[in-house]
Amino acid sequence: xxxxxxxxxxxxVAIALRDLDAGSEVLIDGERIVLIDNIRFGHKFAIKPIKSxxxxxxxxxVIGVATRDIHQGEHVHIHNLRSLRAVKVND
Amino acid sequence: xxxxGFWTAxxxxxxxxxxxxxxxxxxxxxxxxRISNAVEGTIALIHPHGRAEIGVNRERLHxxxxxxxLNPNLQSVLLVGYEAKTTERYTQELRARTKKRxxxxxxxxxxxxxxxxxxxxxxxxxxxxSSEVTREPMDFADLTVGVKCGSSDATSGIASNPAVxxxxxxxxxxxxxxxxxxxxxxxxxxxxxxxxAINQVVASKIVxxxxxxxxxxxxxGVDLMGVNPVPDNIxxxxxxxxxxxxxxxxxxxxxxxxxxxxxGQLPKSPGLYFLDYPSAAQxxxxxxxxxxxxxxxxxxxLGNPSGTPVCPVIKVTGNERTMKRIPxxxxxxxxxxxxxxxxxxxxxxxxxxxxxxxxxxxLTKSELLKHNEFSPVPVGL
Numbered sequence: 001x002x003x004x005x006x007x008x009x010x011x012x013v014a015i016a017l018r019d020l021d022a023g024s025e026v027l028i029d030g031e032r033i034v035l036i037d038n039i040r041f042g043h044k045f046a047i048k049p050i051k052s053x054x055x056x057x058x059x060x061x062v063i064g065v066a067t068r069d070i071h072q073g074e075h076v077h078i079h080n081l082r083s084l085r086a087v088k089v090n091d
Numbered sequence: 092x093x094x095x096g097f098w099t100a101x102x103x104x105x106x107x108x109x110x111x112x113x114x115x116x117x118x119x120x121x122x123x124x125r126i127s128n129a130v131e132g133t134i135a136l137i138h139p140h141g142r143a144e145i146g147v148n149r150e151r152l153h154x155x156x157x158x159x160x161l162n163p164n165l166q167s168v169l170l171v172g173y174e175a176k177t178t179e180r181y182t183q184e185l186r187a188r189t190k191k192r193x194x195x196x197x198x199x200x201x202x203x204x205x206x207x208x209x210x211x212x213x214x215x216x217x218x219x220x221s222s223e224v225t226r227e228p229m230d231f232a233d234l235t236v237g238v239k240c241g242s243s244d245a246t247s248g249i250a251s252n253p254a255v256x257x258x259x260x261x262x263x264x265x266x267x268x269x270x271x272x273x274x275x276x277x278x279x280x281x282x283x284x285x286x287x288a289i290n291q292v293v294a295s296k297i298v299x300x301x302x303x304x305x306x307x308x309x310x311x312g313v314d315l316m317g318v319n320p321v322p323d324n325i326x327x328x329x330x331x332x333x334x335x336x337x338x339x340x341x342x343x344x345x346x347x348x349x350x351x352x353x354x355g356q357l358p359k360s361p362g363l364y365f366l367d368y369p370s371a372a373q374x375x376x377x378x379x380x381x382x383x384x385x386x387x388x389x390x391x392x393l394g395n396p397s398g399t400p401v402c403p404v405i406k407v408t409g410n411e412r413t414m415k416r417i418p419x420x421x422x423x424x425x426x427x428x429x430x431x432x433x434x435x436x437x438x439x440x441x442x443x444x445x446x447x448x449x450x451x452x453x454l455t456k457s458e459l460l461k462h463n464e465f466s467p468v469p470v471g472l
Contacts, residue, residue: 005249015245015249015328017429041245041412042244042245042327042328042392042410043245044245044328058334058337059248059337061279061283061333061337062333063279063333063337064331064333064334076330077325077328077330078330078331083279083332083333084279084333085278085279085305085331085332086278086305086308086314086332
């Protein structure tokens with residue numbers, strides 16, 4: 001069984017297909033990535049460094065923008081990623 | 092692959108033959124429930140509305156009540172109204188629009204006790220008549236299937252939604268109709284759906300529906316963050332509305348989109364349609380049943396239990412843990428897409444075969460557990 005899946009070639013995140021522990025290693029696109037956080041089943045981690053303000057890509061589509069620098073192997077979720085849609089202007 | 096259903100007086104075909112006992116107002120709910128409890132073969136549609144709604148809420152309530160009465164899964168209908176004027180208005184409108192038998196009883200005229208007595212006699216007559224109807228051959232061309240996802244997690248976008256999408260393609264390829272909805276959950280993915288529109292007019296309707304929805308949120312001074320995705324989505328790993336939408340639209344398959352429907356409009360020809368409607372699961376199930384769907388495919392990572400009083404709802408999960416934890420909410424398990432790397436085609440075929448069984452009479456988990464929720468006035472986005 002796969003333990004992670006990158007859904008589309010342009011993605012900068014992958015999905016854990018089981019609970020993965022911080023410190024474990026995954027090999028993605030020939031690159032060895034060490035997970036910085038525990039990544040729960042179904043959650044995302046960065047497979048490339050993502051700068052604050054940079055778009056986060058899944059399914060080869062924009063799912064939002066990084067609200068701070070995200071390291072490779074770090075959990076990507078509501079603490080460092082936010083929507084670009086239906087967001088109040090002064091937000 | 093023979094399909095059999097119950098033909099109605101309207102020359103439509105139901106996959107169930109129930110008698111609907113429909114409450115027109117919060118004050119007729121008690122009578123409605125008692126009448127339905129008393130008579131086998133009937134189903135109660137109760138809700139807390141029907142008094143002093145205005146504008147879009149009033150229209151949606153009207154379309155949902157009428158749409159349910161017209162649904163082919165109901166052979167006939169007993170309306171249980173509160174006051175005479177509204178009861179008469181619904182009775183006359185329905186009698187003009189359907190050849191199915193429409194009866195009514197009014198609580199304020201008779202009092203609850205006598206309304207139950209009179210209504211029970213009428214329901215007994217209707218149910219006795221409908222029990223004579225037997226299953227006869229039908230075709231996919233007679234079928235409208237709703238498509239929905241709810242209590243989604245990350246497995247929804249990568250397993251159950253794409254598998255449901257394969258089943259939806261099969262339904263359309265067999266000459267059936269399919270309808271998806273949830274405008275808020277197209278937000279961030281409308282450019283992909285617009286490319287699948289049959290023409291530029293429909294493409295522009297899709298984009299406009301989503302834009303109007305987004306503007307409505309903004310005009311109310313609210314931010315979708317913290318509202319949608321909902322807490323169970325976030326727990327399951329979905330971070331933003333775009334991510335949720337991009338996963339959600341995979342349940343629609345690959346067919347061309349024939350048109351954008353508003354509540355009260357029915358799809359006229361075979362193919363896939365988008366119903367522009369708010370996104371909360373129960374409200375969408377209600378709206379799909381009002382739009383002529385006889386059955387609904389429902390993809391759920393976390394195991395949503397919801398049903399409707401008139402449409403069987405088939406739950407599909409791609410989450411192995413959900414299947415182990417609450418199998419009583421799930422009809423089709425496609426978690427092998429993740430655990431054994433099975434293809435979407437295999438999983439989609441499994442859903443399609445199950446759909447045929449349900450059309451021919453197999454009860455879904457939502458039916459077995461009597462999840463008969465009816466929610467005709469959405470208040471959220």
